[in-house]
Amino acid sequence: EVQLVESGGGVVRPGGSLRLSCTVSGIGIDDHGMSWVRQVPGKGLEWVSGINWSGNSRYYADSVKGRFTISRDNAKKSLYLQMNSLRTEDTAVYHCARVARPLAVAENDYWGQGTLVTVSS
Amino acid sequence: DTQMTQSPSSLSASVGDRVTITCRASQGITNYLAWYQQKPGKVPELLIFAASTLQSGVPSRFSGSGSGTDFTLTITSLQPEDVATYYCQKYNSAPPTFGPGTKVDLK
Numbered sequence: 097e098v099q100l101v102e103s104g105g106g107v108v109r110p111g112g113s114l115r116l117s118c119t120v121s122g123i124g125i126d127d128h129g130m131s132w133v134r135q136v137p138g139k140g141l142e143w144v145s146g147i148n149w150s151g152n153s154r155y156y157a158d159s160v161k162g163r164f165t166i167s168r169d170n171a172k173k174s175l176y177l178q179m180n181s182l183r184t185e186d187t188a189v190y191h192c193a194r195v196a197r198p199l200a201v202a203e204n205d206y207w208g209q210g211t212l213v214t215v216s217s
Numbered sequence: 218d219t220q221m222t223q224s225p226s227s228l229s230a231s232v233g234d235r236v237t238i239t240c241r242a243s244q245g246i247t248n249y250l251a252w253y254q255q256k257p258g259k260v261p262e263l264l265i266f267a268a269s270t271l272q273s274g275v276p277s278r279f280s281g282s283g284s285g286t287d288f289t290l291t292i293t294s295l296q297p298e299d300v301a302t303y304y305c306q307k308y309n310s311a312p313p314t315f316g317p318g319t320k321v322d323l324k
Contacts, residue, residue, distance in 0.1 A: 131313075141253075141261065141304055141315040155311035158218075191260060201313045203251035203266040203306070210260065 098122035098206055100192050105211030112182050112215070118175040118192030118208055125149075129195030130168060130175045131204055134188035134213075144190070145177065146200035153200045160186075182215045189213075219244045221307055223316040229324040236292040238319045240305035245285045249309035252281055252290045255318075256301045264303075265290065297323060 104116040116132070132144040145166040147154045154166050165178040175192050189212050193204035220243040230236050240250065248268040253261040263272045265281040268288055278293045292299055300323060305316040 140318045141255075141306075143306075143313050143315060146311065146313070157312050196263075196266065201311045202308050203263055204253075204261075205263050205272065207260040207262070 100194065100206060100208030102190060102192050102208045102211035105190065105213045107214045107216060108182055109217055110182060110184055110215055113178070113180045114182065114213060116177040116179065116190055116192075116211060116213070120173045120175070120192075120194070123194065123206060125168075125173055125175075125194060126170050127198050129198060129200045129202065130166075131193045131195055131200075132166060132175075132177050133191045133193055133204070133207075134186075135191065135210070136188045142188070146195065147175070148200040149198040155200050179213070182213075184215050187213060187215045218312060219246065219307055219309075219314060221305060221314050221316040223303075223305060223319050225319060226317065227320040227322070229322050230295050231324045232295055232297060234295045236295050236299075236321060238290045238303055238321075240283075240288040240290070240316050242286045242288075242307055246307045246309040248284045249307055250281075250283070250288050251306045251308060252279075253304045253306065254299075254301045255304065256298075261304065292321075295321075295323075 131146045163181045167176045189210035191210040192208045194206040196205040250268045252265040255261040269281045302318045
């Protein structure tokens with residue numbers, strides 16, 4: 097069974113930090129890029145960040161650049177998102193998703209259920 | 218950055234109807250376009266990539282076409298299980314922007 101399981105979400109004050117994790121099972125990720133995509137409940141999809149298969153190519157949405165850092169550990173089949181200087185507008189469900197190719201940016205063929213991040217004072 | 222628009226934003230159709238959704242990119246993206254289906258309360262699922270290639274397991278009533286800036290997703294015979302929001306996404310370069318979505322429900 098394919099599973100992408102995110103964790104690390106929660107409630108945090110503006111200016112705070114969180115580290116999201118995504119653990120993958122049932123499929124390989126060594127030859128695939130990985131993405132973080134967020135969605136405010138009831139709203140559309142927003143791509144946040146992507147990383148290629150090796151980790152040496154990373155991209156960020158302008159809205160998070162300089163505040164978020166994506167990383168991966170292929171041995172642990174895991175993806176991470178370090179989120180600093182959080183803002184109320186970062187409140188959303190954060191999904192990890194596998195990229196169908198080794199690239200950081202391409203179509204996403206498997207998605208996790210997501211973890212909710214709420215930034216509120 | 219390239220902006221993605223979709224039309225209509227929502228539609229109601231009857232079972233068996235042909236449904237067409239349009240996606241437009243503000244700049245040419247050749248065929249680097251994907252379509253996703255998100256059913257209520259579920260995560261997105263990849264339907265089509267490279268503008269017209271059906272993802273494995275996706276019913277053949279779904280099809281995609283287009284290149285450059287204009288793309289379409291067609292459902293040839295709408296089924297009750299197709300009630301969902303459909304998103305296009307361009308991925309020729311970062312950021313891989315999603316369209317705003319088209320909500321499809323039953324009349």
